[in-house]
Amino acid sequence: MAQPGITIHLTKDPSATVAARVFPYRDQRYQDLKRRCLRERRLFVDPEFQPRMESLGYHELGPGSRKLQGMVWKRPKDICAPGIPHFVLEGMNRMDVCQGQLGDCWFLAAAASLTLYPPLLRRVVPSGQSFQAADYAGIFHFQFWQYGQWVDVVVDDLLPTKDNKLLFVRSPTDDEFWVPLLEKAYAKLNDSYEAMNGGFMNEAFVDFTGGIGETIRLKAPNPKLFKTIQAVLNKGSLMGAHIQVTSLEDREAQTSQGLVKGHTYSITGIHKLTFGDREVRLLRLRNPWGDKEWTGRWSDKSPVWEYVDPELRAKLNVDMRDGEFWMQLKDFVQHFDMLEICHFCPDTDGEGSSHCWDVDCFQGRWVKGHSAGGHQSIQPWDLFWINPQFHVALLGPDECQLRKLQRKEQGHKDPTCTLLVSLMQRDQRRRRNRGKDFLIIGFQIFQLSRAGQRREMLPALRPVSPPSIDYSRDITGYFRLPPGDYVIIPSTHSPFQEADFTLRIFTEKKHQCLEMDEEISAEGKVLQVMKPPMTGQDQRLVEETFLKYAGQDQRAGPAELQALLNQDGSKIVSLNMEGFSAEQCRKLIQYFCQGSQSGKLTLHDFLQFCVRLQEWERIFAMYDMDRSGTMNTHEMRLALEAAGFHLNKRTMEALVKKYSDPWLQIDFERFVVFMTHVEKVFWLCKSRDVSGRGEINMTEKEWMELSTFP
Structure with a gap:
């Protein structure tokens, strides 16, 4: 009766289904660190994002950069001296965000938009933080959504300055610091400030909310655009826009009407008004720089405002010189290229209905x-x-x-x-600091x-x-x-x-x-007890070769097997071999003499090994399709399946990494040890099948530990 195969069904690890509400980033727990600093009467210095040049950047802001000559890390209490710093002064609002010498307008525009939604802002900027003496320890924290989970990011309050002025984002008032500290926390999340140069507003929107980003190309006809923007704002979703650039020279170049190319503007409001005999649809935008505004129709200085009721004009905050301006929808579509929206509760029809997903x-x-x-x-x-x-x-x-x-x-x-x-x-x-993007x-x-x-x-x-x-x-x-x-x-x-x-x-x-994914299984044919088919001349040749290298006890240890395979291996297989290492021979003996107290191969063990060796030679020659003498991972997967083994992706990745060379190539010697390892794993699985059904259950962790060790 044929030996049945074995199939492994994976179940989720119990721990994998338990997720904390917020994970401490790099295992830094804000409350614990703060209590320790207060108890020891010292100010926190972050060991995970130290106040040094590497935290600023790697190229334009890297060590030796001319832009950073004279840069000094300072705490707000020293920047403001003899005044008193404030974490938040008179509430957080979009006017608190003024961009500095860092190309992170996309992040800052998103932060400005976030201030319009206090519940969201409180999640990102936890309350209860201040510079009050009794509670101040030089440590602050912020929360961001990162790829399926929320993380709590701790920072110290040492900020880069030049001539006692903040180098990067600042508040219009010199004594408010929630925005610079938020920017530092996001820089830490991305390993440096310079890594924040250039990006899309939706990236920050998603990290602030865990929402879903949507991009609308404004040059495509869209008669429902104003209604869509209105619905998005009514739902409390975040939104921004930018003008695309076609060259590096064009980045941050100004148009004739005051708009900055490649720069992200937040959309903060919408209004319809009657102007003469027609209805005008207006959008309110803000430049995170806090200046450089639109100068066309309906801009702060536009003469059309003279024909608008003064009370409404005052209500719409016209002519505030704060980087915020109104723009007619048709001009917005003409000048901007991309509209970015982040839905908190995604709604594809834009009608603002509320439902769960x-x-x-x-x-x-x-x-x-x-x-x-x-x-x-x-x-x-x-x-x-x-x-x-x-x-x-x-x-x-x-x-x-x-x-x-x-x-x-x-x-x-x-x-x-x-x-x-x-x-x-x-x-x-x-x-990015390693040249990637x-x-x-x-x-x-x-x-x-x-x-x-x-x-x-x-x-x-x-x-x-x-x-x-x-x-x-x-x-x-x-x-x-x-x-x-x-x-x-x-x-x-x-x-x-x-x-x-x-x-x-x-x-x-x-x-x-x-x-x-592939099913994890081994076919019955590979779990049969091995019976050497060799007879006559061939078997005598193999026996004589074995005895030539075996010791007086007629057994072969790792050194004897290595000498046999590397010097007389051609008598067993026809493939050219560069040579088995001592460690590889130790692994082969460990498997093929299982149960032996001596830890050496007997002649019977060696004959069984030869059967597998010849079968694996046949498979290797068949699937080494380019005749390179090595297998790539694609060829290796096909060869495994031909041998009767089926592995999932994660196991395959781990084993190839374990047995391949640095270029992910597997020569015949590595292939033999690889196959030996896999066969051993499935024999161990078979021994756990006490019911004889050919199926067992394991958690993902149990399977990976079994299949990749030692």
Whole structure:
């Protein structure tokens, strides 16, 4: 009777389902650190973001930068002396934000917008912080949403100054410091101030709220734009706009009407007024610099305000010279290119309805050689299929669609489901000091018609929408699809690019979602007791070779096996071998003489090893497709499957890292040890199958510990 195989079903680790409400960033706990400083009567100096040049930057703001000559780290109490600093003075408002010598207007514009929504602001800037002597320890904290969880970031209050003036963001009053400290906390989150140079407002919006970013291209016709902006503001969502630049020389260049190119403006209000016999739709924008305003129609100095009721003009704060200005919608569309919106409770129809969403969040990685297959638009299917894949089952249409179906509205056909997909690449800003930056990323959605192996089924799938792809941290797509099964495939644009990502999936109705991965199993054929098929001349040759190197006890230890394989291995396999190491031979003996007290191979053990060695030689020769004498990770996965082993992505990544060279290549010797390790793991799993059903359950942690040790 054939030996049954073994399948491992993974369950979530119990600890993985327990998430703290807010995680202390780098395990720094604000209250504990503050109490210790107060008890020891000292001011906090942050060991995780020290007041030194490396915290400022790595290039333009790096060590030796001319821009930083004369820079001194100072605490607010020293900057204000003999005055008294305040954390917040007369409340936090959008006028508190004035940009300094750092290209983080996108962050500061988002911070200014955040002040319009006190509940959100209190989450990011916790209350109870001050410079009052009895409570002051030189330590402050802020909270940001980071890829699926909230983190609490601690900072000291040492700030970069020049001539006793803050180098970066400041308040119009010199004694208020909540904004500079917020900027420092965000710089710490990204490893330096310079890492904040350049960005999109939605990146900060999402980090302030955990919401979903949406980008609207203003040059595309959109008759509902004003209504959309009005609905977004009514819902309390954050919003901003910018003018795109086409060259570095164009960045922060001013237009003839006072707008700054490549600069992010926050949208802080909206108003409709009657002007003569027509209705004028106005937007209120703010430049985070606190100056340099729009000078066209409806600007602060525009003569059209003379024809507006003085009481209304005063109410709209015209001519305040504060960086804030009004602009007619048609001028806004003409001059700006992109509108960025962050929804707190996403609403794709813009009608402001309130409802809950069914949400799934996945943390993943694109790993070179394993799951970084590149975008399908430039890559053949034999690479694209290795990208991570997520199966989404849309179980039922939206309620509004069902109501339309019941009313049998004209032109309405099949009911659909709202699917919102948000893809974020993680921590790329933090890699800028190593020459890295954001990648072009994207995702594609295909209708899933049948189950099957990922590699075989993908070419037959039908795409249900154009690919979403962009050079941005976050990409969001809104889709209306019929109920059914779909696969979402996130990818980098080019293959072999590595990054971490977060994928969030929102639907109005209940859905099911899981990451598609290979089943972890071993076929029965690889768990059979090994019986050497060699007879006659071949077996005598192998026996004689073994006895030639074995000791007087007719057993072979690691040194004897190494000499045998490296000097007379050609009598067993025909492949050219560069040579097994002593450590590799030790691992082989450890497996093939299991149960032996001597820790050495007997002739019987060696004959069993030879059977496997010849089988693995056949597989290696078959799947070393380029005849390089080595296997890449793609070839290795195919070879494993041909041998009867099936591993999930995470295990495959760990084992390839363990057994490959620095270029992720596996030669024949490494391949033999790799296969020995995998076979040993599945034999251990088989020994746990006390029921004999060929199936066992393990947590993800248990499986990884078993499959990658020693």
